Amino acid sequence: xxxxxxxxxxxxxxxxxxxxxxxxxxxxxxxxxxxxxxxxxxxxxxxxxxxxxxxxxxxxxxxxxxxxxxxxxxxxxxxxxxxxxxxxxxxxxxxxxxxxxxxxxxxxxxxxxx
Amino acid sequence: xxxxxxxxxxxxxxxxxxxxxxxxxxxxxxxxxxxxxxxxxxxxxxxxxxxxxxxxxxxxxxxxxxxxxxxxxxxxxxxxxxxxxxxxxxxxxxxxxxxxxxxxxxxxxxxxx
Numbered sequence: 005x006x007x008x009x010x011x012x013x014x015x016x017x018x019x020x021x022x023x024x025x026x027x028x029x030x031x032x033x034x035x036x037x038x039x040x041x042x043x044x045x046x047x048x049x050x051x052x053x054x055x056x057x058x059x060x061x062x063x064x065x066x067x068x069x070x071x072x073x074x075x076x077x078x079x080x081x082x083x084x085x086x087x088x089x090x091x092x093x094x095x096x097x098x099x100x101x102x103x104x105x106x107x108x109x110x111x112x113x114x115x116x117x118x
Numbered sequence: 119x120x121x122x123x124x125x126x127x128x129x130x131x132x133x134x135x136x137x138x139x140x141x142x143x144x145x146x147x148x149x150x151x152x153x154x155x156x157x158x159x160x161x162x163x164x165x166x167x168x169x170x171x172x173x174x175x176x177x178x179x180x181x182x183x184x185x186x187x188x189x190x191x192x193x194x195x196x197x198x199x200x201x202x203x204x205x206x207x208x209x210x211x212x213x214x215x216x217x218x219x220x221x222x223x224x225x226x227x228x229x230x231x
Contacts, residue, residue, distance in 0.1 A: 008160075039221070046206060046223040047161075062218075094160055104149040104168060104210060107219060109160030 006031045010095050010110035017089075017117050025080045025113045027095030035100030036078035037107065040064060041092040050093075053078055054100050082115065089117045123222050124207060130228040137194045139225040141207030142187075148210045150183055151219065152192050155204045164192075164205075169212075199231045 008029045017023045029036065035054045039047035049062030053072040067086025072078055078097075082089045092114050096107040125140045141150070149168045153161040167174045167183045167190065174181045180193040194201055204226050208219040 010160075037218075044223075047221040049218065049220070052218060092158075096161075104151070104166050106151060106163035106166060107153075107161070107208075109162070111160045112158070114158075 008095055008097055008108055008110035010093075010113050012113060013111070015113055015115045017115070019117055020084045021117075022081055022083050023089075023115065023117075025082070025093055025095075025115070027078045027080065027110060028076055029078075029095075029097045029108070029110075030076060031097055031108060032075070033097035033099055033108070034075070035098045035105075036072065037096045037098075038062075038068070038070065038078070038080045039094045039096065041094060041112075047094060050080065082117075089115060091115060124205070124225045126225060127223070128226045128228070130230065131197055133197060133199055133229055133231050135197055135229075137197050137201070137227055137229070139192045139205050139227070141190045141192070141222055143190075143207075143209045143222075144188065145209075146212040147185070148212055150181075150190050151208045151210075152179075152181060152190075153206045153208060153221075155206065155224070157203075161206065194227075197227075197229045199229050201227060201229045203227060 011026045037052040038050040048064050051070040053059035069081045094112045095110045098105040098107050123142050151166045152164045155161045165176045167181050178195045183190045204224040206224045208221045
């Protein structure tokens with residue numbers, strides 16, 4: 005079955021530590037995205053990548069970093085510079101074609117930083 | 119910044135009733151999409167409507183788009199308890215076309231059996 009896998013489902017870290025969230029897709033999609041969701045709220049775009057070895061900042065990129073070395077993988081690092089890192093993180097992919105291409109989402113990673 | 123705003127924030131209905139959710143946005147768009155999210159899960163794409171379309175159907179879903187009012191509505195007919203979820207609209211703005219969606223804050227729908 006094709007899809008997007010995010011791991012782990014739950015992640016706990018101490019303040020001041022960097023943490024990397026994994027996102028892998030086998031849909032052969034060119035575009036991948038990271039969104040953050042806070043309780044009772046919508047999704048905010050952190051970073052996105054339309055092609056391998058290229059990525060762009062979204063609306064709330066500060067304190068986060070990404071890489072796109074392979075088409076299938078788009079890991080997100082939450083650095084110690086991110087002031088409020090506790091949130092639900094969602095990875096998505098799409099064909100990235102013009103004219104509307106639906107996003108396919110993973111099931112998220114819930115990060116708790118104490 | 120969030121472009122879409124859903125209304126109402128929460129909706130509770132009985133099974134069999136229809137549910138209507140509204141979405142407003144601010145800029146010119148190429149298309150508008152609706153997604154569903156079950157609690158603690160990822161979002162699932164429901165339907166896409168392009169800026170030159172006014173209405174679209176998919177099963178029990180009916181979506182309308184009014185670009186002059188910058189608004190859309192999602193109607194779920196003959197609702198079921200399994201329709202309980204959060205529903206989000208997402209817009210692809212014309213100036214960032216190709217790969218980027220902006221999501222609203224969602225409507226939490228509860229369908230009581």
